[in-house]
Amino acid sequence: MSDSNKTSEIGFYTPLSETLKKRSGGPPDVPIDPVTKKFTPGYIERTVDTQVSDIRGQAAFRDRVDGRELMLVNPYREMPGDTRGSKGGRDKGGRRIRRKTVTAREKRQLKLYDLPKEACRYELFQSLNLMWNEYMEGLLATKQMPGPMGLFVGDGKQRQNMLARLVKADFHGALLEVVRSKCPNFVGIKGIVAQETKNVFKVVTRDDRLVVVPKTKTVFTVEFASGGHCTIYGDQFSFRASERASKKFKPKPTIDIN
Amino acid sequence: MGKKAQKDQGGSLPNREIFERMNFLYQSSRFFATLAHAPTAEHSNQPPTPVSSSSTMPLARFYMKEMRQVARKSVLRLSPHIKREMCQICSSPLVPGVSCKKRVKGKGNCRRLITTCMYCGGQKRIMANSKPDSPHILFVDRPEHRTIK
Numbered sequence: 001m002s003d004s005n006k007t008s009e010i011g012f013y014t015p016l017s018e019t020l021k022k023r024s025g026g027p028p029d030v031p032i033d034p035v036t037k038k039f040t041p042g043y044i045e046r047t048v049d050t051q052v053s054d055i056r057g058q059a060a061f062r063d064r065v066d067g068r069e070l071m072l073v074n075p076y077r078e079m080p081g082d083t084r085g086s087k088g089g090r091d092k093g094g095r096r097i098r099r100k101t102v103t104a105r106e107k108r109q110l111k112l113y114d115l116p117k118e119a120c121r122y123e124l125f126q127s128l129n130l131m132w133n134e135y136m137e138g139l140l141a142t143k144q145m146p147g148p149m150g151l152f153v154g155d156g157k158q159r160q161n162m163l164a165r166l167v168k169a170d171f172h173g174a175l176l177e178v179v180r181s182k183c184p185n186f187v188g189i190k191g192i193v194a195q196e197t198k199n200v201f202k203v204v205t206r207d208d209r210l211v212v213v214p215k216t217k218t219v220f221t222v223e224f225a226s227g228g229h230c231t232i233y234g235d236q237f238s239f240r241a242s243e244r245a246s247k248k249f250k251p252k253p254t255i256d257i258n
Numbered sequence: 259m260g261k262k263a264q265k266d267q268g269g270s271l272p273n274r275e276i277f278e279r280m281n282f283l284y285q286s287s288r289f290f291a292t293l294a295h296a297p298t299a300e301h302s303n304q305p306p307t308p309v310s311s312s313s314t315m316p317l318a319r320f321y322m323k324e325m326r327q328v329a330r331k332s333v334l335r336l337s338p339h340i341k342r343e344m345c346q347i348c349s350s351p352l353v354p355g356v357s358c359k360k361r362v363k364g365k366g367n368c369r370r371l372i373t374t375c376m377y378c379g380g381q382k383r384i385m386a387n388s389k390p391d392s393p394h395i396l397f398v399d400r401p402e403h404r405t406i407k
Contacts, residue, residue, distance in 0.1 A: 102348050102378060112348055112377070113320045119313040124293075128286055135282040139275060170279045172286060172321065195320055242327035245276050 040065065115194060115202070120210045125173070125192040132173030133225040139165055166230065168245050171196055175223045176203055179231070182217035189213060196241040276332050280325045284340065287321035290314040291351040311356055315377070323349040338396055342373075347380035362386055 044061040107113065140162055177190040191205035201213045201220070213220075215234035223229045233255045239247060271277065293311040311318070322344050329336050343352050352358040352373060359374045371386040388394045397403065 106378075111316065113316050113323070115316050116313050118309060119317065121309055124290075124309060124314070127289065131282065131286060131289070135278065139278055165275050168275055168279070170282055170324075172283070172324070194317060240327070242324055242331050245279060245328045246331045 113195075115210060117210075120194075120204050120208050122192070122204055122206050122208055125194065125204045128173040129175055129192050130225075132170075135173075136169070136224060137226075139169055167249065170241065171201075171222070172241075176201060176213075177221045177223070178213055178218060179221050180219040181213075186213055186218060198240045199238055273332060273334060276328060276334060280328055280334075280336075283321045283325040283328070287318045287325070287351050290318035290321070291353050291357065311353070315350065315357060319348060319350045319377075322351055338398055342382065342384070345375040345378060345380050346382070348375060348378040350375055350377050352382075 041061045044065055102112065171193050172195070174193050175190070176193050178186045178188060181187050189203065189205060189211050191203035191209075191211065193201055194204050194210065195202040199215055201215065203211050203213055205211055215238045218234040220232040220234060221229045222232060235255070236249065236252055237244075291311050291314075293309060293314055326336070326344070326349060328334075344350070345352055345358070350357050352375060354360050354373075357376050359376065361372050361374070362369060363372055364370050367387060369386040371384045373382040373384075375381070385394070
């Protein structure tokens with residue numbers, strides 16, 4: 001009872017007591033210029049720290065604040081038709097917007113391109129390897145020598161032609177073996193290529209492991225079904241698989257892996 | 259193959275290797291998209307656990323994406339039949355029942371066949387107004403534009 005009496009005595013609109021002000025580090029007394037009745041110029045004069053900027057006092061207000069418009073709200077972000085970053089919405093004309101791309105965040109969240117563990121079965125990839133061999137046979141066939149043996153037997157000119165085709169070929173499903181590498185852990189890994197990216201081959205080994213092998217500083221061997229193999233120097237190959245199709249290769253100074 | 263959209267000059271196709279590559283990627287993608295069970299290898303000791311296409315779908319999607327990128331880099335056209343089987347947003351191969359839903363919506367003159375990708379929600383809408391005796395023939399399919407025999 002006495003409490004409520006007290007609050008009614010204190011009232012809503014009475015100014016803060018001195019103790020409260022000191023305790024909270026409360027709002028400083030707001031000195032208003034007695035002549036112009038304005039708060040801002042004096043406030044800026046007092047608070048602009050000369051260590052921060054070389055402008056002092058009145059000059060600070062005059063040059064930086066006076067007469068300028070300050071945007072407290074970003075009108076562009078809050079416009080009703082702005083659907084940037086939203087999944088679908090309406091544009092200014094009220095028409096429904098349909099997204100046409102997947103953002104990188106969505107790719108990671110939906111795990112669109114990551115292979116789950118149940119799918120890393122070597123048997124599956126053996127079927128893929130079969131298809132790859134057929135594809136290679138078709139690619140490297142010539143009129144004289146059907147099948148990929150044209151690569152190994154033909155004369156110099158024909159061989160150049162074949163090598164050019166190989167460079168543009170796809171290696172998904174190829175039987176890859178790591179022959180030499182700067183990091184000895186990778187040497188001896190043998191498996192079927194599941195994915196090829198700019199820097200890396202993702203390979204599924206016989207024991208159903210998905211191994212990520214970097215291309216740089218590594219030498220690979222690709223085996224064909226009809227025997228024979230060819231060597232790939234990973235440093236020269238560090239491009240996206242799709243880019244290789246239309247890329248002109250510039251040779252790097254060495255094929256040394258160090 | 260059906261990937262070409264232009265008339266052919268002689269017997270040779272100028273970008274043959276690239277088309278073969280895209281063809282291979284498309285077939286691999288379809289293979290992984292339509293899996294029902296894992297094939298049994300002779301040397302495997304464990305009983306075959308079925309691998310459904312839902313777990314290999316990321317790979318199928320990856321290959322479709324590669325195919326599209328290869329086409330884009332070499333500025334080659336994809337046949338509309340292939341584009342219709344591919345989600346434009348996430349590049350998933352669209353297999354009805356497995357990775358997409360097909361519904362016919364609308365009445366009368368506004369009938370549409372709507373294909374919705376189950377992974378990203380992206381939709382394709384195709385007009386489905388034509389009568390059974392005069393179906394709509396794609397430009398690519400018209401007899402006068404036959405290219406490869």
